[in-house]
Amino acid sequence: MKTKIYLVRHTQTVGNIEHRLTGRTDYEVTQQGKEYVSKMTERLKNIKFDIAYASTSKRTSKTIQELADLNHLQIIEDEGLCEMYFGIYDGKTWDEVNRIDPKIKKIQDDINEICEIPEQETTEEVTERMYNTMTNIATNNLGKNVLICSHGVAIEAFLRKITGLPFAEKRKEYSQKNTCLNVITYDSDTKSYEIELLNDFSHLEDKKV
Numbered sequence: 001m002k003t004k005i006y007l008v009r010h011t012q013t014v015g016n017i018e019h020r021l022t023g024r025t026d027y028e029v030t031q032q033g034k035e036y037v038s039k040m041t042e043r044l045k046n047i048k049f050d051i052a053y054a055s056t057s058k059r060t061s062k063t064i065q066e067l068a069d070l071n072h073l074q075i076i077e078d079e080g081l082c083e084m085y086f087g088i089y090d091g092k093t094w095d096e097v098n099r100i101d102p103k104i105k106k107i108q109d110d111i112n113e114i115c116e117i118p119e120q121e122t123t124e125e126v127t128e129r130m131y132n133t134m135t136n137i138a139t140n141n142l143g144k145n146v147l148i149c150s151h152g153v154a155i156e157a158f159l160r161k162i163t164g165l166p167f168a169e170k171r172k173e174y175s176q177k178n179t180c181l182n183v184i185t186y187d188s189d190t191k192s193y194e195i196e197l198l199n200d201f202s203h204l205e206d207k208k209v
Contacts, residue, residue: 001142001189005134006044007158007182008149010059011036016178018093021114023083023121023153025091026057033178036204040179041066043203049073050144053137055081060149063179067147080133083151087120112167114153123157123167130158138186138193152176162193177201 011034015027029037040063049071054060056077068075089097089104097104101117108114113123130150137146150158155176160167162184165174176182176199183197 001187003138003141003144003146003186003188005138005146005148005182005184005186006047006049007134007155007184008040008063008147009152009155009176009178009180010057010063010149011040012178013059015091019095020091020093021086021089021097023086023090024057026059029059029062036179037063037066039203040181041070043181044147045070048145049147051141052076052147052149053078053081054149055079055083055151055154057082057151060151064147064149071147073147078133078137080129080136081148081150081154084114084123084126084153084157085119085121086114087117089117089120112171126154127157127161130154131161134158135186139188142188155182159195159198163195173199175199177204179204 012030012032013022013027014030015022017030044067049067052064052068052073052075054064054075054077056079061075061077064075094105104117107116115123156174159174159182180199180201181197182199185194185196
């Protein structure tokens with residue numbers, strides 16, 4: 001039996017436009033972010049969702065609340081869907097991080113991973129957390145259409161886990177844009193995933209995201 005998963009990254013927030021490491025630190029949705037939500041909702045309004053999940057960060061539930069309301073669903077919050085925790089730099093701007101420790105940005109530029117921050121969650125930890133959470137959701141909702149809203153690094157880590165592709169490869173294809181849509185099928189017989197749509201934000205047309 002198969003589960004169809006619609007996996008969305010949250011919409012634009014103040015933290016995004018201020019170029020912050022918005023891991024577990026939450027920020028308000030911007031006006032443009034609200035417009036993104038409307039466009040995404042319009043795109044998915046005719047899909048009948050059976051259940052909806054979001055992380056415990058409110059920017060995710062705010063992103064899919066309209067779709068949940070259309071389907072008369074209560075959003076289930078799951079900490080397993082949260083963003084990477086960026087340790088002592090969580091919530092800081094990249095400018096602040098660069099002044100404190102410029103090697104963090106250099107590492108990201110080189111290998112497309114944020115690492116070596118004191119007390120942070122590692123890429124491997126995020127990957128395993130997301131994979132386990134997504135698989136639990138998929139197996140508990142066989143035969144259903146599942147709506148999930150999570151975060152950029154967390155979603156990318158999961159997608160790379162199921163494809164086996166390292167973070168350093170195909171950066172543009174996998175780097176999650178605000179309100180981008182990933183459509184994934186989980187097959188319980190083979191215990192495998194298939195990506196049908198990856199990082200698609202065509203509903204935003206020519207808007208910069």
